[in-house]
Amino acid sequence: MKVSLRLAFFSIAATLAYLGLAVWAFGGWTAFMSRPPLLVIAVVTLLLAGSALFTEGNLSSGVREDRGNRWVIPAIGGLGLLLVVLAPWTDRLGWWTFGGEGMRWVGVLLFIVGGVLRMWPVFVLGKRFSGLVAIQPGHRLVTTGIYRTLRNPSYLGLLVNSLGWALAFRSGVGVLLTALTLIPLIARMRSEEALLKAEFGEEYEAYRSRTWRLLPWVY
Template structure:
């Protein structure tokens, strides 16, 4: 994938804005970076943002798109803004917080592990990974490797990544925001599954029968 100046700019700007909201919520740089786990989380965010530039993820509508599902994009955007600021803010004022530095370190570990899980499938799918629910040219069904057990590993990574961020700030409200993320996330998954079912038919049905949608052993 060619890294264009525009792509690099928007990726860097959005990452810095996300971290900036967290710093603002924490009460400034000194307060944010007073906690080593938050330093780790910030560095991990920058690294993952840089790695993402080398994927082929896109916003292509491809050959066929479920346009009715586009509402999830602003929903994810709003939850992202709230998730960036509110956990840090509630941590600063002591609202709905729990645990101590151990919880922060657990959050940092989950954040990093889930970030890797989020990005790995993006590399596997290449240009088939779109921000839109769409069938891309030459689209094939991937059922092995990381997709052998869970049909949506990248979404699982997104969910746990959000939980890790919340725990890094010891934020009960952040955990609630993670749970709220399930609403547009499940809507997105169902839309994708309907499109893939219409595209691949029995092959996709057989794949669904032997795998979990999002969380192994649960859903």
């Protein structure tokens, strides 16, 4: 698969900025790298960003889009930016933090699991995976693999990944920001479901009746 140089540059720049803000908020490279769990977080972040270059995810509005849902993108982006900065900052200050090094490693584990779960559906869906709520050309339902049980595994991955980041910094504020991310995510899931129902009708209704939106046996 050919990787766009423009996309690669943007991805690398955004990832370095992401990590740079976290390092700055934590007190600099020396402080950040003195914590092995945070070093692992940095490496995994770079690996996930690198893997994203080989997906076909896009921001295409396709053949039909729910434009009224676009507010969700800056909402999730804003909460994510606050998480990137406030989790390490509160950790450095020792404000509203909990646990010790063990908690950091729990966070690392969740960060990795969430990151993989976030990226997996992007590879599975290919060009049908859009950052917008849209029906793509040749769109069809995927109901096998992880989609046999969950309708939104990538969003679950985003939440688990965010929670992992928060716990890696032992940050109560980070956990709260992760919880707040549910608000725009639920709005987006509802919008997507309405669009898919309009496009696929009874086929989607049957699929929805036998699956979970986000978490098996919970929601």
